[in-house]
Amino acid sequence: MFIVDTDVHNYWSSAEVLLPYLEPYWRDFLVRGEKPGPRGSFPHGHRPWLHPEGFSRHDIRPETEEDNYLIMKEKHLDLYDIDVAILTADEPLEASTLANYHYANALVKAYNDYMIDWWLPKDSRFKGSIIISPTDPHGAAAEIRRLGGHKDIVQVLASHGSQRPYGDPFYHPIYEACAEVGLPFAIHFGGQGGVNHNAVASGPTAYYWETHALLSQPAMTHVVSMISNGVFEKYPDLYFVVIECGVSWVPSLMWRLDANFKALRKETPWLKMLPSEYCRRNIRFSTQPLEQPQNVRHLWETLEHMDGQNTLLFASDYPHWDFDAPTNLHIPPAWRDKVMGLNALEVYKRIEAPAASARVA
Template structure:
């Protein structure tokens, strides 16, 4: 039996402040009266968001205790690097100035704590949170953190007022390309605040909203491919976090088929839409759709080119956490190594 590689990169680990004052101290005093917490105002989870065993025994909020997180995730599974996604939930806010200030304060906090005094061994890698409603301010925030040794990507929500191929976002992509940082988007805030719902109208239930996350990602990806984002920014890299995997092959088949018929409409594209994926796009594995027959999953991974575009993620500490030991059926050694380590190492240049 082949020995599994022990190296592993987890591309979706959520952390939180131990107290809201950790964020507030990084804000201009003029913002101190404003509430700093917030998340899903329309579609709250009907039972619980986090694993019931993920709350630290010392009473700190889930995802805020570095020693407990190390014990439960890093040490338990031998994680080489954890890509941290701290979310300010500023993208739905109509008051853009405060949304930008809030994102900036979260970046100061994560740099001081999880990427600073909690990170002597460098296992934690961070994300530059932006509020994409103000692309110019987002570009300045990217520039502010671009030289940090542990900031490895730019982070935004999938919730937006326009699909991500729109030229209004070009200052963000220009900064990402200039500083060689992937642009990552995490599902959520679709249909909240100023953001539009990607599906037709507003779902009635959380299960509908959650299932439709992949629709938002398909909308953004189609837009980026067809509107020529990767021609305008040939070195841009994009990460789609927590939006599923199985939709990708059929979407690209349909897109390539239509491209053959309508390519004259988009003369700026130099290749079939699907041919941009391997060079520019990566998808994280959680939540991994698991059919009853594992053979079907393995076939889907082959069709999705998982060997080159899929990166393992656990979504710790959330209720639908994917254990590295249980998320996949037995994989060929080479595919296992690519998904669990090499794809992320290469894409994030770790």
């Protein structure tokens, strides 16, 4: 089976790896202001909750970048015969929490150069994401255009913690640049804190587990905003990928949107289709974390209502504690080829199904 893992986190041992890629002015910010040390020293706004166990599996604790790659190769890429692993970074997504967007732009630019220099050449299975800071859409668009032509870059990625819903015209320079270079725009769970102060609609949560259970709330807002603001009329070929936000909420949200649109469509006359039709055409969802009802057929019926056979993309979330192995993905057996890899080929145009001989030794 051809497998594309759309969410593989490539950790670093320390934010110090960014120092060679930062201009002296910003390097001084990081060294004197943040004191790079263990992972987690990357600058970001503080969250109201704390993770009680840490984000990574306890059996994966690399000390260096090389260890990180070798462990990933042994415990994930080779173990599950992964054909393509899309790197989604980790701490760099938190740049979206910084009020100083100049600094945020410098940090994500440094990470992107580091990722291209160190990670992409390491394994032919790796594909990269351009990390952006959406707090400065024009700066983000410049970064997309700077790196968007790289053959192993397959998407633009931001945190799903934001100051505004992502359909807001404020962000449209990002989508213009994505359309120009032919890359999908993806959001990944996280980035709450700092300027993105609320993880959920009613206010800050106290515990990580409740936050994790509610992680779909911002994603719901962004999906509705992208559709209602006409992003997919303006950029009809743009794919919007929602990573690590659950999926079972999608059908009920589309039912409500379609019903309300029929009654109130005069507010958004630029929309030519039902919201659910835009969703099926332009929006894709990662499988991780896939909801786990006691009766799996309840999940399958829900997924059928969102055309899951065509709208789901496999994601493991390696190496996080709630990692989903390809062998444990509870989807209808007839969907496996499409969800595990073939759907990704339609979204990530630069990925081709490789011959077995092309894999890393």
